[in-house]
Amino acid sequence: MKIILDGMGGDNAPAAIVEGAVLASKEMEHQILIIGDQELINAELDKYKYNSEKISVVHATQAISNDEAPVRAVRSKKDSSIVKGINMVKNGEGDIFVSAGSTGALLAGGLFILGRIQGIDRPALATIYPIVGGIPSLMVDAGANTDCKPNNLLEFGMMGNIYMQKVLKRDNPRVGLVNVGTEAAKGSTLTKAAYEMLEKSNMNFIGNVEAREVPKGICDVIVTDGFTGNVILKLTEGLAWNILQVIKKKFTEGAKAKLGAALLIDKLRGFKKEFDYSEYGGAPILGVKGPVVKMHGSSNANAVKNTILKGIPYVEENVVDIIQNSVLEIEEITLSEHEKI
Amino acid sequence: MKIILDGMGGDNAPAAIVEGAVLASKEMEHQILIIGDQELINAELDKYKYNSEKISVVHATQAISNDEAPVRAVRSKKDSSIVKGINMVKNGEGDIFVSAGSTGALLAGGLFILGRIQGIDRPALATIYPIVGGIPSLMVDAGANTDCKPNNLLEFGMMGNIYMQKVLKRDNPRVGLVNVGTEAAKGSTLTKAAYEMLEKSNMNFIGNVEAREVPKGICDVIVTDGFTGNVILKLTEGLAWNILQVIKKKFTEGAKAKLGAALLIDKLRGFKKEFDYSEYGGAPILGVKGPVVKMHGSSNANAVKNTILKGIPYVEENVVDIIQNSVLEIEEITLSEHEKI
Numbered sequence: 081m082k083i084i085l086d087g088m089g090g091d092n093a094p095a096a097i098v099e100g101a102v103l104a105s106k107e108m109e110h111q112i113l114i115i116g117d118q119e120l121i122n123a124e125l126d127k128y129k130y131n132s133e134k135i136s137v138v139h140a141t142q143a144i145s146n147d148e149a150p151v152r153a154v155r156s157k158k159d160s161s162i163v164k165g166i167n168m169v170k171n172g173e174g175d176i177f178v179s180a181g182s183t184g185a186l187l188a189g190g191l192f193i194l195g196r197i198q199g200i201d202r203p204a205l206a207t208i209y210p211i212v213g214g215i216p217s218l219m220v221d222a223g224a225n226t227d228c229k230p231n232n233l234l235e236f237g238m239m240g241n242i243y244m245q246k247v248l249k250r251d252n253p254r255v256g257l258v259n260v261g262t263e264a265a266k267g268s269t270l271t272k273a274a275y276e277m278l279e280k281s282n283m284n285f286i287g288n289v290e291a292r293e294v295p296k297g298i299c300d301v302i303v304t305d306g307f308t309g310n311v312i313l314k315l316t317e318g319l320a321w322n323i324l325q326v327i328k329k330k331f332t333e334g335a336k337a338k339l340g341a342a343l344l345i346d347k348l349r350g351f352k353k354e355f356d357y358s359e360y361g362g363a364p365i366l367g368v369k370g371p372v373v374k375m376h377g378s379s380n381a382n383a384v385k386n387t388i389l390k391g392i393p394y395v396e397e398n399v400v401d402i403i404q405n406s407v408l409e410i411e412e413i414t415l416s417e418h419e420k421i
Numbered sequence: 422m423k424i425i426l427d428g429m430g431g432d433n434a435p436a437a438i439v440e441g442a443v444l445a446s447k448e449m450e451h452q453i454l455i456i457g458d459q460e461l462i463n464a465e466l467d468k469y470k471y472n473s474e475k476i477s478v479v480h481a482t483q484a485i486s487n488d489e490a491p492v493r494a495v496r497s498k499k500d501s502s503i504v505k506g507i508n509m510v511k512n513g514e515g516d517i518f519v520s521a522g523s524t525g526a527l528l529a530g531g532l533f534i535l536g537r538i539q540g541i542d543r544p545a546l547a548t549i550y551p552i553v554g555g556i557p558s559l560m561v562d563a564g565a566n567t568d569c570k571p572n573n574l575l576e577f578g579m580m581g582n583i584y585m586q587k588v589l590k591r592d593n594p595r596v597g598l599v600n601v602g603t604e605a606a607k608g609s610t611l612t613k614a615a616y617e618m619l620e621k622s623n624m625n626f627i628g629n630v631e632a633r634e635v636p637k638g639i640c641d642v643i644v645t646d647g648f649t650g651n652v653i654l655k656l657t658e659g660l661a662w663n664i665l666q667v668i669k670k671k672f673t674e675g676a677k678a679k680l681g682a683a684l685l686i687d688k689l690r691g692f693k694k695e696f697d698y699s700e701y702g703g704a705p706i707l708g709v710k711g712p713v714v715k716m717h718g719s720s721n722a723n724a725v726k727n728t729i730l731k732g733i734p735y736v737e738e739n740v741v742d743i744i745q746n747s748v749l750e751i752e753e754i755t756l757s758e759h760e761k762i
Binding site: 316 | 552553554564567568599601608609610612631632633634635636637647648649651652653654655656657658659660661663664666667668670671672674677678680681682683684685688691692695
């Protein structure tokens with residue numbers, strides 16, 4: 081297997097990317113091709129002992145930054161690490177593309193270069209959702225599609241269900257639809273119609289889940305439109321940050337509190353780790369004709385390593401093909417719902 | 422002023438409701454009319470010393486529970502505390518209706534009995550949103566309208582802006598639109614169009630706010646559709662609960678941690694209070710022709726007291742009339758946007 085790694089994406093590129101590649105290559109037999117400015121990348125590689133048969137560099141003269149308009153950047157920067165890397169997956173020169181770069185550019189690149197899987201109306205971004213005190217869930221869509229139709233939510237559920245089983249290795253995952261109430265008749269026009277479709281599927285659909293239950297890990301696959309998914313992710317991040325800041329402040333007010341906090345320092349550190357879910361890998365763009373995985377922009381070497389390693393089952397388990405094969409069920413359900421109208 | 426109080430709504434009715442009324446009447450000159458089963462309410466009242474000229478009971482033979490279909494309940498239970506209470510506001514026998522009962526029934530009652538303010542397309546529920554370590558924001562809509570049009574979000578902003586100034590007494594409130602990015606061009610079809618409208622208003626519109634910033638108190642009035650508002654509220658509740666549970670668990674693992682936690686017990690208790698925002702009153706249903714306020718179902722006597730007291734400026738400042746007078750601006754903006762299309 082050849083894993084194409086974007087050497088130019090993310091806040092810590094290329095240093096953390098290269099270090100992550102070196103770490104990953106020690107734990108697997110597959111090849112890593114780091115794509116980007118070869119001078120910069122080789123300078124980083126020179127800092128480590130590594131097997132040069134397993135890690136090589138592919139030169140790309142351009143890079144796409146987070147500030148660029150994604151569609152325009154993908155259209156114009158043909159020799160950027162993202163465009164070149166995704167093209168290598170398309171041409172069979174690589175099996176998967178992993179990047180900490182611009183989410184928008186990765187989505188646009190996935191759509192324009194690889195294309196949608198036939199029958200999938202809207203590819204989606206699937207991210208790990210942290211469950212404090214538990215194992216994380218997978219949320220689809222995390223922000224690729226702000227306006228959705230009911231069949232899109234069905235697709236998100238089906239694709240997330242497959243990824244959860246094949247890559248995150250959880251059997252019979254519980255699939256839940258984010259809604260304002262648990263009853264079938266609750267919700268917006270979108271969620272009511274999506275409920276009907278999800279219920280007809282062969283998945284382990286547990287029905288509507290209220291946002292209150294999501295952080296408690298009520299389901300393995302959280303199905304939602306990209307607007308709500310983005311709100312859930314960012315609110316979780318902001319609220320957890322704020323709570324921890326206030327705790328930190330309170331725990332350093334006065335000598336008694338400081339002593340108490342000193343005794344609890346291990347526990348407090350352990351708590352922060354609850355939000356570090358990098359061991360579960362990055363966020364796949366599901367629904368395009370090839371594996372593309374987005375890592376967090378601030379990924380460190382360890383997160384890069386983990387994302388590379390999680391890419392192996394993504395490729396070996398033929399997730400893209402399995403999604404392709406599930407399209408028939410999606411189409412049948414969508415059609416039967418349209419006939420009702 | 423006559424404040425009509427639902428004696429039958431909420432988990433702790435009528436005990437906490439009656440106690441709250443007694444507490445409130447000691448801090449103000451206005452009259453409170455408690456509506457509900459007079460035998461039950463009088464039995465509670467008998468437990469306290471109170472001024473019988475300031476607190477009286479209005480008998481109602483029925484009550485609406487949270488399990489009932491709201492529209493049907495409001496249509497059929499003419500002698501319920503909610504229907505009778507809202508009718509008293511309509512007929513001028515009372516100035517405001519305060520209830521810890523079914524949100525759905527209060528919304529339906531507000532719409533059917535009082536009616537929409539002319540020019541307001543969609544009345545909304547405005548709730549206090551807790552800011553850990555800061556003063557709370559006001560979120561409109563918190564769940565009354567799961568499907569919204571852009572002009573509804575403009576209405577929510579205008580109404581929340583007025584309530585924040587007149588009742589919560591915050592000058593020049595910062596009004597923000599929940600969105601997936603801060604740039605004007607970001608978002609769903611709904612939020613992009615709503616942004617255009619909000620920007621044309623005379624409010625202190627600070628633009629799009631990401632969900633990450635909401636718990637940090639980035640704006641005073643949080644504008645969003647009722648689906649997203651419901652998700653934000655419930656996710657905040659669920660996540661905070663979960664984080665506190667895990668902290669509690671970690672802090673009682675081992676003797677060292679237990680000692681540390683004992684030293685921090687005051688701080689931990691103080692932290693819990695950050696989520697108690699009952700001093701700011703209940704959630705008004707904005708956009709109907711009379712003041713109706715929903716309290717949390719689990720309100721204790723203190724929360725009841727605070728909600729009653731916050732009802733005074735709601736009535737005295739003529740919030741309903743001011744909303745009525747702002748309708749022209751809403752209509753002008755909505756019209757100018759329609760003309761563009």
